Amino acid sequence: MHTILLCGGSGQRLWPLSGSIRSKMFLQLLPAPDGGTESMLGRVCRQLAHAGLDESLLLVAHQEQVALTQRYTGSRYPVIGEPCKRGTFTAAALGALHLLAAGKAQPEDIVCIAPADMFADDGFFRQFHQFEDILAASHAELLLLGTGPAYPSEQYGYIVPAQGDSGVYAPVLSFAEKPDVAGARELMRQQALWNCGVFASRLSFLLEHLERLGLPAESAALTALYPGLPVRSFDKEVAERSTRAVVVRHEGEWSDLGSWDTLTDRLPSQVIGEGGLWGECGNSQLINELGIPLHVIGVPGIVAVASPDGILIAGRKEANLIKDILMENSAKEMRYGETGWGSYTVLDRESGGAGLVLTVMLTLLLDHDIPERVCPHSAKTWMIVSGHGEVAVDGHTSAAAAGGSYTIARGQRHTVRAFSPMKLIEVRISEAGDDGKDYGC
Template sequence: MHTILLCGGSGQRLWPLSGRIRSKMFLQLLPAPDGSTESMIGRVCRQLHQAELDESVLFVTHQDQMAITRRYTGNQYPVIGEPQKRGTFTAAALGVLHLYSTGKANPEDIICVAPADMFADEDFFRTFHQFTDILASSQSELVMLGTKPTYPSDQYGYIVPEQGSTDAYAPVISFEEKPAVAKARKLMQKHALWNCGVFAFPLSFMLSHLEKVGLPTGLAAFMDQYSGLPVRSFDKEVAERTAKAVVMRHEGTWCDLGSWDSLTAQLPSPVTGAGGIRGDCRDTHIINELGIPLHVIGVPGIVAIGSPEGILIAAKKEANAIKDVLQETSDEPRFGETGWGSFTVLDHTASGTGLVLTILLSVLPEHVMPEMSSEHSSKTWMIVSGCGEVTVNGLASEASAGAIFTMARGDRHAIRAVSAMKLIEVRIGEAGDDGRVYGS
């Protein structure tokens, strides 16, 4: 069996910690077995290894997040990138066609598609081993995983299983993606299960579905059409339309950490970062990435979140409204993580037709910021801490605290860190020389 893990989402619900550059799956907040913290994607990788499922894993992400995905998965798995975000169905199809075209999978092989940011117990992943046998014994085309709903939510898909089955699975009567709350309540009365976002099927099933909807089954042709494809979810495109499907029921832990309410419920402490809570602050959480303290006094049931991207103070039950706020703005990211480290925009000053950006760069030890050139701006780097090597136009120089390097427009430049490095970059360019500060 081949496991395709999808890394998608816009990160709006967990702003300001997540966003277009750093998705929620990379947030290093969850308690790890050794007492430290781990990211959602790191937790899933650890659990896949424990369940002996990591022999054939493929990550599909947006091309801008390929490097950071490799970093957070320890460079242990292949990662491919979408040129544009086109939904979970399109991403899953890309993963399948990659495996098929490279000869890593055959039409009769079983494919498991799952989100890379799910939160579940170890038994959840061990059930994956049953998919192949269940597809064979049930003669179905699709296996889903479901769990008992805890409340009528409009944020999940609902699977209605046939009642009375004594097998490890049940035929699916119907599937409905994100119904209104009133409809969700009625579905729960029919013993519907929340869809966990995990699907297993023969590779040939995906090839057949692509042909039915008029899409190519060759990888090159599929990629040629990618930018013009509509956004399609796997749930609506496949799960709702497949007549021969079965569902397995997971009785243990599973939840989607896509809201502040659900995420903070998994944190080991109400305060992460500088700051504190006093007075009646029941069910209040602080997560602060800023270098200044954040305190909450006598306000229960809120989240207080600080990051270089912004500050959010919200009642937990109302925090999802931030998505509407963000859709009304188009600010460029002020913070981002990359394959080599991270960047924080400290200042953004426009003067006439010019622009001055001041940026803090953090480069991880033994990592390299790839060679680049700035055609529309000049740069100055001042090393604040750590040591390494700066290369300008092919000439390498040692770099340690206090060293200054200046690059004119068009100069090729790169940095290799020996120890963890921090440096201040002052970039002087044209007013339109934006703000994609650094890519992946």
Template structure:
């Protein structure tokens, strides 16, 4: 069986920590077995390995997140990039066609598609081993994994299974996508399951579906059509149209941690970062990435979140509204980003006539570096704050350590590599023609 993990979501409900540059799966907040913290994607990788499912894993991410995905997965698994975000169906098809075109998967092989940011117990992943046998015994064309709801929720989709059988699976009767609370209660009375976004099928099933809707089964041709493809979810495009779908039931722990109330319930402390809680602050959490303290006094049931992107103060029950706000209002250029080589924070943006002056804090990981750039539309100055490494300008390398200053005029080729943890301040004067990107992967 081949497992395709999808990394497409931006997690707007977890703003200001999560966004288009750093998705929620990369947030290093969850308690780890060693007493430290881990990301959602790191936790999933650890659990897949523990369950013996890491033999054939493929990650599908947006092309701008290739490097950060490789970094957070420890460079242990292949990662392919989508040129555009076109939904879970398109991402899954791209991954499956990659496996097919490279000869790693044959038409009769089982493909399992799953989100890379799921949060579940160990038994959840052990159920994956049953998928090949259940697909064979049930004669289903599609297999889903659902979990018993812990409470009526309007944030999850539901799967309604047939009742009465003793098998390890049940036939799927219908689906309900994020119903209101009253309908969710009715669905729970019908023994409906939360839809975990897990799909298993034979590769030949997906190839036939692509042909049916007029899409190529050749990966190169499929990727060439990306710009014109609509956004399609696997649920609506495949699952809800299938008359031969079955579901496996899970009764343990599962959540997608897609909102502040579900994520904070998993944190090891009510205060992360600079700040504190004082007085009656029951069920209040502070998560602060800023270097200024964030204190909450006598306000229960809220989240107080600080990052370079902004500050969110919200009642937990209302915090999901931030997604609607972000969609209704234009969002400024990202102030923080993570890459394969480290991270950056935009400290200041100042327009100066036709130029834009950016002041950026760069943090480089040991033995990582920013590849050579030509600086065609920008002049830069780098001031090393801490650590040591090497800066190359027009091919000439020089040692770089705290206090060092390097200036690159427009058109000069330049690169930097860190030998230890390294911080530097960049002042960039961007001229017309600059693509506006702070830094890529």
């Protein structure tokens, strides 16, 4: 069986920590077995490996997140990039066609589609080993994994199984996508399950859906069509159209950590970062990425989150509204981001008639480098704050250490490599019309 892990997401519900590039699956917040912390993506990949499911694992991410995905998985697994975000069905199809084109899978092989941003126990992933036998025994074309609802949630989709069958699986009667609370209660009375977003089928089943939609069954051809494709979800396009689907019930732990309320229940401490919770602050959470303290006094049941991109103070149950607020208000450019080589923080941005002056703190990981490139419309100065490495300008390499300063003129080819973790400040002067968004270039 082949597992395709979908690493998408818009990064809005966990703002201001998450964004369009650093989505929630990259947040290094969850407790790890070694006593440290790990990301959602790192946790899921670790569990898949422990379950013996990583030998044929493929990750699908947006092309701008490929390097970051490789970084958070230690480059242990292949990652392919979507040119645009076009929904879970399109991402799953691209992954399946990649396996087919690479000769790693055949049409009769079983393919399991799973999201990267979920929190489940180890038994959840061990159930994947049953999928091939269940599909064969049930003669189903599609298998789904569901779990018993802990409460009537408006945030999850539901699967209604046939009743009276106490076996390993049950036929699917219907689906319900994110009902209101009253609808969720009624679904729970029907013994409905939360949809965990995990699907298994033969690869040929996905090829049939591509043919029905008039889409090519070849990865390069599908990639070429991406910009003009609509957003299609796997639930709507495949699951809800299936006439022979079965659901397997997971009895253990599962959630998708899609809100501040669900995520904070999994964090190792009520306070992460500088600051504190004082007085009556029961059920509150503080996360602070800024280098200045944040203190909350006598306010229970809230999340207080600060990052270079903004500050959120919200009731835990109401924090999901941030997604609607961000959609209604045109978001300003992100001031913090992560890359394959490290991270950047925009310290200052000044526009004038002559162009743009941008000041950015760049943080390089050990043995990483900013890819060599040329900036034809901007000049810059690099000032090394800490660490050591080397800077190359037009092929001339020199040692770089704290206190060093390097000037790069327009059109000069340049790069910097870290021999230890490095911090440097980049001051860039760009011509009018250059938005300066390619930090580190």
